[in-house]
Amino acid sequence: MNRKELMNFLEKKGLLSPEDSLTMASGKEASSLPLTLSHILIVRDLSEKDEKILCRRLLAAYDETSPVILLSGEGILRLSLKEMEMRSFGEKETILFDSRKAIRRPAFPWNLEALDSTVHRLLAPGGCPWDRSQTHETLRTYFIQEVYEVIDAIDRGDMDNLKEELGDVLFQILFHAALAEKEGYFTMQDVADGIRDKMVRRHPFVFDKNSTDSTLSAPREWEKRKRIEKNRKYLLSGVPKGLPSLLLTCIIQKKVSSNGIQNLLQSEDLPVEMKDQISRFLEDDREMDREMKAGAFLFELVHYLQEKGIEPELALHRYAAAYMRKLRAFEDYVIEKGGTIPDLSPEETLRLWKDFLAEQPSPLELKTV
Secondary structure (H helix, E strand, O other): OOHHHHHHHHHHOOOOOOOOOEEEEEHHHOOOOOOOOOOEEEEEEEOHHHHHHHHHHHHHHEOOOOEEEEEEOOEEEEEEHHHHHHOOOOOOEEEEEEHHHOOEOOOOOOOOHHHHHHHHHHHOOOOOHHHHOOOOOOOHHHHHHHHHHHHHHHHHOOHHHHHHHHHHHHHHHHHHHHHHHHOOOOOHHHHHHHHHHHHHHHOHHHHOOOOOOOOOOHHHHHHHHHHHHHOOOOOOOOOOOOOOHHHHHHHHHHHHHHOOOHHHHOOOOOOHHHHHHHHHHHHOOOOOOHHHHHHHHHHHHHHHHHHOOOOHHHHHHHHHHHHHHHHHHHHHHHHHOOOOHHHOOHHHHHHHHHHHHHOOOOOOOOOOO
């Protein structure tokens, strides 16, 4: 039924009066609707997925005993939010939620106090002997494992498992903070305040009404502010060289690209013809999508290299490390010329890069640092 027919139906059933203030939306808006309300919310034509999303969002904002009216193939159902969550979601259902009759949760329902107390209890005298014996160093492997399990849950689209694995990562964070607090370094509150302050500083176009930054310049300005805050001389300072080679390469390329100097990523060590062939292969997505084709290309390349006695991980890591040294040498070259990369335009940077390469031995040989 259309909007007018729905309104007439609700009024006829005594579920709505002409004086009621309301918001009516479609199911597609379920994930973005503001839920801090003081009137009636009607959401029409909910798919099973949209209804599940809306139910979880309402449960996060209101007590599970809060009433909700559901219009479905079963007729008019009067349920609590908890009962709504427990039932099987249907298709094309309509929800009527009167926030005036609901019990609103506190502003921050995801209180971490109980979990933080659990961590401190485990580390206190009389707590868990194993937990009490741990250090930041001994927990490294567990932290890495938990992060990979989060990635695995995301890749599988398993949201229940993702919730569990995020909890494991959160526990690790609180554990490290509790250890640091015990040693007198910092507390979990310091961690939370630090990241909040950092996000505000790095997003002036969001939080500072007087900022002249735009969303288009945000990535480059982010890197610029980060270098100033960290007092880093070089673009890639702070990038851990011990990262897996593919991840290291991705981080290098993203940092270079975010500074508007993508042209510095063009490798002079590969023939142009080879690059063109790779590009044509990936762009032809008639048989397989680009991501799968890229995966097939990398898979076959790894196989080929291993057949030739070349260790792919080591080969890529060596090249990435050599590129980092080359870029650092270039930054020194720019400084000698009286400039810095963040202050140069992409065109000026590319011109100096070509001048720099012209003055280097070919192929470029830089000692390991």
